[in-house]
Amino acid sequence: TCMNSVGPPGSGKGTQSPLIKDEYCLCHLATGDMLRAAVAAKTPLGIKAKEAMNKGELVSDDLVVGIIDEAMKKPSCQKGFILDGFPRTVVQAQKLDDMLAKQGAKVDKVLNFAIDDAILEERITGRWIHPSSGRSYHTKFAPPKTPGVDDVTGEPLIQRKDDTAAVLKSRLEAFHMQTEPVIDYYSKNGLVANLHAEKPPKEVTVEVQKALS
Numbered sequence: 466t467c468m469n470s471v472g473p474p475g476s477g478k479g480t481q482s483p484l485i486k487d488e489y490c491l492c493h494l495a496t497g498d499m500l501r502a503a504v505a506a507k508t509p510l511g512i513k514a515k516e517a518m519n520k521g522e523l524v525s526d527d528l529v530v531g532i533i534d535e536a537m538k539k540p541s542c543q544k545g546f547i548l549d550g551f552p553r554t555v556v557q558a559q560k561l562d563d564m565l566a567k568q569g570a571k572v573d574k575v576l577n578f579a580i581d582d583a584i585l586e587e588r589i590t591g592r593w594i595h596p597s598s599g600r601s602y603h604t605k606f607a608p609p610k611t612p613g614v615d616d617v618t619g620e621p622l623i624q625r626k627d628d629t630a631a632v633l634k635s636r637l638e639a640f641h642m643q644t645e646p647v648i649d650y651y652s653k654n655g656l657v658a659n660l661h662a663e664k665p666p667k668e669v670t671v672e673v674q675k676a677l678s
């Protein structure tokens with residue numbers, strides 16, 4: 466099984482994808498989370514990815530395809546995966562098809578988190594994340610029990626360096642130019658489920674469940 470979550474920054478991919486993972490016992494692979502961990506650990510991958518991420522530009526296809534290829538081979542991922550934030554370019558989508566074909570698998574469903582750009586600044590600037598798990602909170606829409614503290618582990622939350630109004634502009638530009646064509650790519654195969662991502666989280670979850678049933 467392979468499902469993909471595609472949508473602009475702040476559309477709710479990281480909030481909904483873990484729920485799908487639990488329901489279908491899939492592996493949740495979020496390229497943004499993996500890249501941030503690499504940046505924090507100053508690995509060679511992180512050193513190469515950091516500048517593009519801080520500017521709100523996409524990291525090169527070769528780097529992200531490499532991390533997905535690596536992650537897909539993990540024993541814990543053999544039942545399948547929900548890909549969050551990948552593919553973000555048509556080249557990545559084609560490479561993904563090739564990688565899956567080698568395993569006799571294919572993309573089963575693409576969740577399109579459709580949302581108006583105007584809503585995203587408030588979502589992005591109010592986001593707080595728990596770096597090691599990727600869990601996200603929002604000061605207004607999904608506040609943690611204690612401000613600045615992860616509900617599950619009690620560890621501190623951080624704000625992402627790229628979660629500013631200025632960097633969001635570049636990220637949205639990258640989304641419209643490079644990622645929207647990915648939705649067209651999958652539409653041709655009838656794989657896309659369009660979600661009303663501007664609705665409250667629980668209503669989006671219901672739409673996701675309908676799309677996957």
Ligand code: ADP
Nearest residue numbers: 475476477478479480588592602603606665666
């Ligand atoms: P993405 O992974 O697509 O960038 P997130 O899931 O991290 O988006 O959501 C961005 C921010 O908006 C987070 O702070 C999250 O708590 C909040 N959020 C997620 N879904 C909704 C929703 N349906 N309505 C309001 N806020 C949401």
Ligand code: ADP
Nearest residue numbers: 474475496497517518522523524529550551553
């Ligand atoms: P968001 O959840 O806000 O959409 P992500 O956490 O998915 O953002 O991604 C953060 C940054 O990591 C992106 O702006 C980009 O620089 C990089 N990145 C993540 N996934 C990819 C990808 N598939 N291809 C290229 N760059 C990526």
Ligand code: ADP
Nearest residue numbers: 501502504505515518596597623624625626627
């Ligand atoms: P700089 O050294 O330029 O201040 P950082 O290394 O602090 O940059 O942060 C680079 C990126 O990594 C930012 O997007 C930030 O949100 C993220 N980040 C920082 N600390 C962590 C961490 N412990 N785990 C995951 N991501 C992190």
